Amino acid sequence: MTHRVRGVIARSKGAPVETTTILVPDPGPGEALVKVQACGVCHTDLHYREGGINDEFPFLLGHEAAGIVESVGPDVTSVAPGDFVILNWRAVCGDCRACRRGRPWYCFATHNAAQPMTLEDGTPLSPALGIGAFAEKTLVAAGQCTKVDPAASPAAAGLLGCGVMAGLGAALNTGNVGRGDSVAVIGCGGVGSAAVAGARLAGASRIIAVDLDDRKLEWARGLGATHTVNGRTEDVVKAVQELTGGNGADVVIEAVGRPETYRQAFYARDLAGTVVLVGVPTPPRHHPQPPRHLGRGGRRRRLEHPRPQGRRPGHAGRGG
Structure with a gap:
């Protein structure tokens, strides 16, 4: 079953964003369909529209979100329909050398949902940070869902997933x-x-x-x-x-x-x-x-901001 919902997209660099109909598939293996209850407006969404993350237009914007799991794909056991969740940028693999060392924030095999969400003409959308939550519903990897107290305000809880x-x-x-x-x-x-x-x-x-x-x-x-x-x-x-x-x-x-x-x-x-x-x-x-300044005095430089992922065969890349 395909879900027809409204979502906010950016079609091209610098173009005004627009609300349009998008198609969201039922979750496949390892995926979850989430009904979005609240989504924050993050400056990163502007970076997407301005081409500051990558050029894989059109983007389905929004990523600082909380919502209710509506359905899950085969073999998903971490979340179930009815769970109140916040959405993470990517699911960690749990098995790479970083995850095995207890450092999942450095996971080398993070992933998003395998199926693309699309426009009505079949054009694949690139969800912002692998989420795309300026929409009534979004499709994510089940590992991107983190259960939280259902008594929490969705508008407040959603901030935990990004900022x-x-x-x-x-x-x-x-x-x-x-x-x-x-x-x-x-x-x-x-x-x-x-x-x-x-x-x-x-x-x-x-x-x-x-x-x-x-x-x-x-x-x-x-x-x-x-x-x-x-x-x-x-x-x-x-x-x-x-x-x-x-x-x-x-x-x-x-x-x-x-x-x-x-x-x-x-x-x-x-x-x-x-x-x-x-x-x-x-x-x-x-x-x-200057490069000579980067190694002097034992100083270290670490990058925390999200890195673009490449396109996957057959549709636009889904990473941030």
Whole structure:
């Protein structure tokens, strides 16, 4: 059975998004059909429309979602119809070398639903981050569904699948923030605020929130920031260094995606510190640092933002 539902798509780079009818197949092996209850509007959806992730148009937008499992494919046991779930970017394999080491966030064989959702003329859609939740229903790999308390608000729970996960993961997993570390977070939107909360959960002793908006800086304080820096009125690198005894932060998390903030992140960290780049830059992508700077002083650079996946045979790629 094919489900005819309404969805929001981007047909080409920079074109206005539109609401249209899309066709969603019944779930096959390892897949789940989810009735979307709420979906956040994430800046990454704009990146898709602008061609900043890949060029596999048309895109079915939306990915920060929560909903009810309507049906599942053969052999699916992790979720069942009626479960309230949030949707993850990709399902992890559980068997690759990263998963076997207990680091599923580095999974080398993540996957999405195998069947494509399409326009009425049969054109395959590329769901944003493998989800495509600006629609009444979406098809995902069952492993992309994480069950949560059904009493939770769908609008709040959906944030866990993207912004909260990206920010917490940047601090706890990729940045490996430890007790007593100093941390600077550049950009305190949804992702950056979650990174601040993650640093606090990890026991960081000094958490420096950086933004241009005093409201966001105040929110960051409520989530655990010990110091704030307004980049509109202060020199960010100098301020972070002064707040860390002249050394720079042990971990700097960049959650903006601009050349200027990339530079700030590199120069605001300790010589043996870690820089985590979460912000997705808009093309043309330009790395602001000369190559000779990347290896000096034991510094490390880690990328947290989603990477495009290639097309799969027969239809548009479904990854982010």
